[in-house]
Each structure stands twice: as C-alpha cells, then as structure tokens.
Amino acid sequence: MSETESRNSTAQPEQRVTTTGESSEEVREEWTDYEFAGDAKIAAEDLDVYYGEEKALQSVSLDVPDESVTALIGPSGCGKSTFLRCLNRMNDRIKSASVDGSVTLDGEEIYSDGVNLVELRKRVGMVFQEPNPFPKSIKDNISYGPRKHGDLDTGLLARLLGRDDTDEEHELVERALRRAALWEEVNDRLDDNALGLSGGQQQRLCIARCLAVDPDVILMDEPASALDPIATAKIEDLIEELAEEYAVVVVTHNMQQAARISDQTAVFLTGGELVEYGETDQIFEHPRSQRVEDYITGKFG
C-alpha cells in the first residue's frame, strides 16, 4: 500500500480511536496532510491569526490543488472566513488582525514585504456571501477591473489618443458573462444598472467581474447562502465548471453543498483548528477524526 493509500485508508489506527480528546498535534500530522498529484496552487503553512488577543486560527497548514474545488466547512466561528481571507491578504484590511505563518501562491510568498496587494487580489479573486455589484451598468461592472489594472482603455481621452479599446471591451464583457453563465440572460441589457438583476444574477455578475481580470484562484465565502434553491443550483453548477480552469476555494455552512461540489474538504472546528483534510468522499463517508464524524453526523455544530 502506498503512503497516500495508507493515509487515506478507512481503518483507524487503534491509538486514534479516542472520544473527543485527540491530540491536535497528532491530528495535524496525520489527518490534515492530504496528498494530491501535482504542486499546490496555494500552500498555507503554520498560519496563526489573532484579532487583538483572540486567536482565531491555530497553526493551520493546508495545500490547495489547482483546477479543483476545495471546500472549507465547520461550525460558526471556527475560522473558515478568516482562513479564506488569509489567501489574498484581505485580513490586512482588519486593523486588529495579525497573521503569522506563510502562504505561497505558485511557490511565491504572498506575505513578503513589497508584495503588490492589488496585483495579488487580481490573481486571487474573491466572491462574498452577499452579492455586491457596483451601482453601475452590467457592462461597467465587468470592465471596471480591467480598466483599473490598465488592461482596457476606453472613453474620450483614449479615443483622442487613438487607443480606444471599445471592441476589446465588448469581447471581454461577453467572455466574462459567458463564463459566468449569465450572458444569455443579460446580453440585451448590458447598459442597465446591475442592481436591477435578481440576487442570483447579481452573484453570477460578481463572479463574472472576478473572472474579467483573469485570476488564478477564486475564493468564495458562502456564495449561495443568500440565494434561493434555483439560484443556488446555478451557482453550484458554475463552481464545478470554474474548477476546470481555476483553483476554487469555497467556504460553506452547507455540508450537502460541500459534498456535491467539492473535490476535497477541509474541516475546521471550534478554536480555529484544522482537524481533517482529504478527498470529499473520504471526509463524508469515512472521517478519521471522531470530532469530525460527530460534526458531520450533526451531533454538534
């Protein structure tokens, strides 16, 4: 049996059969060290996060593979969103937050001095729980990012300078809306205000906005929790499609959703501890940790 098979075996070593008191050190070593083919797209190592004196993440190490969906699950307050925000340094915006440890993107440290945060967040895009389109036209929501990053030049000055990118803008808007499965629904009203779209459409627009700047990684913090079941199903389908091209990391409260859409699942439990990480089927069908099993079977959380 290979090392990976052995690690993924459903048989629990005798010393692991504990009640609720597994040693977190043992757990970290044995049940969070998920191995997959290829290099990690994002690798977090020994991440500790504090809000003031309060520790919200405890030495979390987790490798995210490319072109797949990684779900982060766990009870409220266990640090899922905090961890997600570490992956594009969004916690930098929270005054009381301090982060220790390392996160690499394609092998490069994102916490080094001198990292360009605008560029980082372009490569590691984020979609939030509540759809938050700009109060602008559908088209402008998409072209805002590329314009800001200097990839699109439109308007009067650009025309005067002879470098009008209007055609490129049309192409980019259509491409992003198609990739977000929204084009068919909005192509006849691109100049309408985005706030007139339904909640589910607004969320797909936010995903299109994220795709428009050509990211490597897409972070999603409960992207469907504010949506009805039909809109949720569309977002879930879209997430699975996006995983053909991107590393997608999704925080969700909804365990069925994690089981449906993700390739691997990381389970955080109270206190900001990553307790188990592995293939989604293994986590849901044969969790190694008793605490994870209790959480998944609804005994707490």
Ligand SMILES: Nc1ncnc2c1ncn2[C@@H]1O[C@H](COP(=O)(O)OP(=O)(O)OP(=O)(O)O)[C@@H](O)[C@H]1O
């Ligand atoms: N901006 C903040 N300032 C202070 N404490 C915070 C902040 N954000 C989160 N926390 C605290 O950090 C801990 C982890 O919170 P976090 O939001 O990451 O958990 P979560 O698992 O995503 O929770 P939920 O599922 O409820 O969204 C909690 O104790 C929370 O109160």
